[in-house]
Amino acid sequence: MARVLIAEMQQETSTFNPHLTQYEDFRIERGAAILDELRGTNTEIAGALDVFAEHGDVEIVPTFAAWAVPHGPVADPVLDRLIQEILDDVERNRDVDAVLLVLHGAMASETEFDPEGRLLEAVRACVGAIPIVASLDFHAVITDRMLQFADMLVGYHTYPHTDFYETGVRAARNLMRMLIDNATPTTARVCLPLMARGDELLTATGRFGDAIGMCQALEESPGGLAANIYLSNPFTDVPDLQSYVIVSTDGDEARAKAEAERIATFMWENRDLWLAELTPLPEAVAQAKETPGLTLFSDAADATSSGAPGDSNAVLKELLAQDYAGRALIPLIDAPAVAAAFDAGVGSTITLPLGGTMDPGRHTPVTVTAYVKSLHDGEFAYENGVIEQAGRTAVLAIGNIVVLTTERLILFVGRRVFQAFGLEPQDFSIVVAKSPNGFRTWYESIAARIVHLDSPGSASLNLEALPYTHCVRPIFPLDENVVAALRAG
Numbered sequence: 001m002a003r004v005l006i007a008e009m010q011q012e013t014s015t016f017n018p019h020l021t022q023y024e025d026f027r028i029e030r031g032a033a034i035l036d037e038l039r040g041t042n043t044e045i046a047g048a049l050d051v052f053a054e055h056g057d058v059e060i061v062p063t064f065a066a067w068a069v070p071h072g073p074v075a076d077p078v079l080d081r082l083i084q085e086i087l088d089d090v091e092r093n094r095d096v097d098a099v100l101l102v103l104h105g106a107m108a109s110e111t112e113f114d115p116e117g118r119l120l121e122a123v124r125a126c127v128g129a130i131p132i133v134a135s136l137d138f139h140a141v142i143t144d145r146m147l148q149f150a151d152m153l154v155g156y157h158t159y160p161h162t163d164f165y166e167t168g169v170r171a172a173r174n175l176m177r178m179l180i181d182n183a184t185p186t187t188a189r190v191c192l193p194l195m196a197r198g199d200e201l202l203t204a205t206g207r208f209g210d211a212i213g214m215c216q217a218l219e220e221s222p223g224g225l226a227a228n229i230y231l232s233n234p235f236t237d238v239p240d241l242q243s244y245v246i247v248s249t250d251g252d253e254a255r256a257k258a259e260a261e262r263i264a265t266f267m268w269e270n271r272d273l274w275l276a277e278l279t280p281l282p283e284a285v286a287q288a289k290e291t292p293g294l295t296l297f298s299d300a301a302d303a304t305s306s307g308a309p310g311d312s313n314a315v316l317k318e319l320l321a322q323d324y325a326g327r328a329l330i331p332l333i334d335a336p337a338v339a340a341a342f343d344a345g346v347g348s349t350i351t352l353p354l355g356g357t358m359d360p361g362r363h364t365p366v367t368v369t370a371y372v373k374s375l376h377d378g379e380f381a382y383e384n385g386v387i388e389q390a391g392r393t394a395v396l397a398i399g400n401i402v403v404l405t406t407e408r409l410i411l412f413v414g415r416r417v418f419q420a421f422g423l424e425p426q427d428f429s430i431v432v433a434k435s436p437n438g439f440r441t442w443y444e445s446i447a448a449r450i451v452h453l454d455s456p457g458s459a460s461l462n463l464e465a466l467p468y469t470h471c472v473r474p475i476f477p478l479d480e481n482v483v484a485a486l487r488a489g
């Protein structure tokens with residue numbers, strides 16, 4: 001009977017978001033409740049549980065799971081507390097046979113640029129030389145510490161990310177290979193001075209899918225354990241921010257290096273494809289006007305899924321300025337507006353400032369007169385089955401523009417977040433998703449047009465507009481004539 005300890009610590013940080021992430025922003029589960037909550041969902045832990053169940057002789061030691069919507073840097077004391085809570089559990093169970101850590105990889109605190117590396121180092125110090133595998137988002141920033149203290153890193157293979165479950169399966173299978181088959185991972189890394197965005201990264205249709213295909217072919221071949229391209233979250237401005245190709249084989253160092261260099265060369269040679277094409281707001285609204293059916297606006301600059309605060313009213317302002325006549329649906333995080341709507345009650349008409357409550361350097365409030373259409377407690381389920389608490393939630397109608405206003409930070413990627421509050425995206429001519437590409441899974445089948453906005457925000461795809469101070473330089477596309485070594489180490 002092998003005992004496998006499971007812990008999760010996931011948050012994606014946008015260091016350009018001025019709001020810190022606090023302890024209460026994390027959804028936290030402890031012990032057996034983790035299994036009750038996540039079994040059967042599209043999550044890494046659910047995938048891992050199924051692999052361990054297949055083996056039959058694995059005892060799972062669920063300890064601590066913390067997950068937060070991407071946001072600003074984690075407050076230093078909050079990171080200390082999260083890591084300590086995991087370590088307390090690891091300490092109590094240091095006789096386990098293996099550890100699976102479910103991480104994001106692009107987390108940062110106020111002063112710690114590598115929380116995942118710090119956690120891995122501390123867990124390793126506690127449990128010694130047993131297998132430790134970490135699963136990661138493919139926007140992870142890979143550090144020396146992460147590579148040194150984990151036996152293997154296993155990241156997503158899809159963009160938009162849909163393979164959370166499958167990544168858990170791959171991570172758990174690698175753990176079992178080490179435990180049962182005595183696999184000995186040998187890992188090679190190639191650093192790519194590159195930040196990538198844009199439609200060619202869509203793994204189902206874009207050129208990047210070919211690179212992922214190379215990773216998958218390696219993993220499916222004998223002796224191939226894990227192959228990943230980590231594009232790093234471009235909004236986590238930390239010293240190791242660039243892209244990475246990481247390949248692990250079962251003891252074959254030369255092959256790991258050769259494969260990592262081959263995949264990295266493909267990524268570098270195609271770098272001009274990894275740029276986003278953006279449309280200025282006035283032009284985007286004009287395009288929506290001439291489009292019959294639904295136009296989906298991707299407001300990636302304010303994507304809460306990328307760590308932005310979700311308080312941008314840039315689209316609302318443009319629609320009001322153009323006196324847009326169609327029906328538009330806009331999500332907004334604005335706790336004061338929600339409070340005003342609850343004070344006034346359903347059926348009231350109120351005049352209030354809307355938006356621009358969290359990132360005053362990039363967004364300012366706009367005063368509107370709104371009808372309070374409905375009020376909610378904010379509990380709903382995302383498409384992957386995970387329950388979310390939006391806090392108090394108000395649906396406000398400003399003429400033909402409907403604004404879904406929440407108190408708490410949530411994701412505005414899919415359709416459920418609207419449907420849960422009585423709003424059907426298909427009934428609108430413009431719907432705003434605060435998401436760079438994840439929305440495609442839910443909107444491609446119903447949108448007549450998709451427009452990537454060039455709008456202000458701390459997660460702008462117009463990377464040149466962001467105030468980078470820490471990332472690797474020179475780096476593509478911020479700098480000219482960048483040279484990549486493309487050598488595995």
Ligand SMILES: [Zn+2]
Pocket residue numbers: 137138139161
């Ligand atoms: Zn990601």
